[in-house]
Amino acid sequence: MARAGEVDQDTRLGGLYVGSLLREQLWLAARTLTVLALVVGSLPLVLHLAPDLAALRVGPFPVAWLVLGGATYPILVLLAWRYVRRAERNEAAFAELMDEVDR
Amino acid sequence: MISDLPGLPGTGAAPGIVAIVLVTVATLALGTYGLRLSRTTSDFMVASRAVGPRMNAAAVSGEYLSAASFLGAAGLLLAFGAEMLWYPVGWTAGYLVLLVLVAAPLRRSGAYTLPDFAEARLGSRAVRRTCALLVVAIGWLYLLPQFQGAGITLASAVGGPGWLGPVVVAVVVLVNVTAGGMRSITLVQAFQYWLKLTALLVPAAVLLVVWWGDGRPGDPASTAATTAWSVPLADGGAQGLYLTYSLIAATFLGTMGLPHVVVRFYTNPDGRAARxxxxxxxxxxxxxxxxxxxYAGLARVYAPGLADSGSDGLVLELPGLVVPGLGGDVLTGMVVGGAFAAFLSTSSGLAIAVAGVLSQDVFTRPFRGTRLSGVAGFRAGAVVAVVVPAGVALTGSGAGVATTVGLAFAVAASTFCPLLVLGIWWRGLTPAGAIAGLLAGGVGSSAAALVTLYTPASDGWSDVLLRQPAAWSAPLALLVMVGVSLATRRTVPAHTNRLMVRxxxxxAVVLDRG
Structure with missing residues (x-):
């Protein structure tokens, strides 16, 4: 179990540690949301600029339906899975750092 | 067969009645089982925070999949085409936004409800009261269409009078919530996710087999009409683009601000489990x-007429139209039962969230020297939380189901979303900034919706901006919150650093979390 004396005593050093964890996590969140905006959020704009894409079909199914109604969900799950792994890794690194500082 | 309704050719009310009775009995039985496990206030409100990720995820999903998801989405898709795919996509993507921005810190804040979080973060009773008011407002806005939908479903599926649906749902929800609180509801919600999935999946699989056996017939409409139907973008050029993006903003950002979603995160044992x-x-x-x-695609092939005659009934009617005889009756019973489960689970979750806030901020405060105990206060809160919107639904007023749900998302995206995001990631938020932002976003988005509901529609930009306010009201709330906070910089609460650390x-790091 890591302890966190520096953080608890609200020292400058403790503030720096928490500040860097917070920035790391925020940066990770921003990256994930940017990918979401680029991959999913850009669809309306693309179709607005290139309306012919909507006529494309795979067999009897319109491509727009397959992409938005089907492919989006695995992409969302993948993004979430990647985020959870990296967020937990950031936290593990922080816990390890606290452990070393207190020893 | 009791009667042959015009809406259900070839089937009667029997399968629907059987399904509704079964779902109700199962729900009450699970709720009673939970009652034996619920003893303390913490049990009632957050299931003593001992719910594992698998059970909790099924419960969150069971609670979240409302009538709008079970019935509304397919109906909207049939009537308006692919632009409506943004509803289910947005309702799902909202959880990704919630995950990366608020899930773990929100759990670590250690608060029971949204007003608890606001008070812990900002140390202000005024912010707390503003949030409590918003939770009740959004909760009632979201409960109203559930009760209305229940009335429509019961009337169309079993032919009962219009008041029957809201009354049955209200009574079952009240019994469950007041008897067992969150512990029993968690079990009921998790069960209802799997019930709803099965009730939609099995008939869909059978219908697909029938469609395959019929030689995979295509869309009978003209190619041009089919193309227009398959564009996931609202009509009207730039206005359509705005409407689509505003819908995306409301659903992506609004999910984290729905009171019944947020309250579920406090039942996780820790931040990691919340993620x-x-x-x-x-x-x-x-x-x-x-x-x-x-369902929308198959209805396009087998029952294109459904698009004109109130498409909310599509999921309920399609199985009976495609599969004749007993098989059709069984499938119809399944979808009716699933729809009923959708009303029950979403209204139970909302009732818990609203009752939690009412009991903490109204009913357990001292009044003339007496005060209710925690559990009694929660029960009193639950009664008020359910009776008010059920009563409004019985008067028959209110807008359409989809409109009201959309409004709830827009208000949540314009109020709690900026509050949570800034509260979690920005040390500079002040009580004055939070209140100003909540008021700007809340008043802006709900005023826009009221104007849309009570004035005739037009084609101008003003009408478009008011119809889907989230794309401007959410950034407005954020800017006001940041601006006023910067102007009142000296009132940043003294404990901010300590709380951000927590x-x-x-x-895994041992902290003084006091």
Whole structure:
């Protein structure tokens, strides 16, 4: 179990540690949301600029339906899975750092 | 067969009645079982925070998949085409936004409800009261269409009078919530996710087999009409683009601000479990939302007329139209039961969230020297939380189901979303800034919706901006919050640093979390 004396005593050093964890996590969140905006959020704009894409079909199914109604969900799950792994890794690194500082 | 309704050719009310009775009995039985486990106030409100990610994810999904998801999505897809795919996509993507921005810190804040979070973060009774008011407002806005939908479903599926649906749902929800609180509801919600998935998946699979056996017939409409139907973008050029993006903003950002969603995160044992729960929720919702487009597509082939005659009944009517005889009756019973489960689970979750806030901020405060105990206060809160919107639904007023749900999302995106995001990630937020932002976003988005509901529609930009306010009202709330906070910089609460540490430090690090 890591302890966190520096953080608890609200020292400058403790503030720096928490500040860097917070920035790391925020940066990770921003990256994930940017990918979401680029991959999913850009669809309306693309179709607005290139309306012919909507006529494309795979067999009897319109491509727009397959992409938005089907492919989006695995992409969302993948993004979430990647985020959870990296967020937990950031936290593990922080816990390890606290452990070393207190020893 | 009791009667042959015009809406259900070839089937009667019997399968629907059987299904509704079965779902109600199962719900009450599970709720009673939970009652034996619920003893303390903490049990009632957050299931003593001992719910694992798998159970909690099924419960979150079961609670979240309302009538709008079970019936509304397929109906909207049939009537308006692919632009409506943004509803299910947005309802799912909202959880990704929630995951990366608020899930773990929100759990670590250690608060029971949204007003608890606001007070802990900002140390202000005024912010707390503003949030309590908003939770009740959004909760009632979201409960009203559930009761209305129940009335429509019961009337169309079993031919009962219009008041029957709201009354049955209200009574079952009240019995469950007042008897067992969150512990029993968690079990009921998790069960109802799997019930709803099965009730939609099995008929869809049978219908697909029938469609395959019929030689995979295509869309009978003209190619041009089919192309227009398959564009996931609202009509009207730039206005359509705005409407689509505003819908995306409301659903992506509004999910984290729905009171019945947020209250579920406090039942996780820690921040890590809160994240894993959210990841599993994305999987469960993704699987479920593959199904509404199947119903819409098959209805396009087999029952194109349904698009004109109130498409909310599509999911209920399609199985009976495609599969004749007993098989059709069984499938119809399944979808009716699933729809009823959708009303029950979403209204139970909302009732818990609203009752939690009412009991903390109204009923357990001292009044003339007496005060209610925690559990009694929660029960009193639950009665008020359910009776008020059920009463409004009985008067028959209110806008359409989809409109009211959309409004709830827009208000949540314009109020609690900026409050949570800034509260968790920005040390500079002040009580004055929070209140100003909540008021700007809340008043802006709800005023826009009221104007839309009570004035005739037009084609101008003003009408478009008011119809889907989230794209401007959410940024407005954020800017006001930041601006006023910067202007009142000296009133940043003294404990801010300490609290930020608690929100972001993993549980593996031992902290003085006092």
């Amino acid at each position: 894993r729960t959210t990841l599993l929720v994305l999987v469960l919702l993704g699987v479920f939302y593959l199904l509404p487009p199947v 929100l972001h430090t993993p549980e």
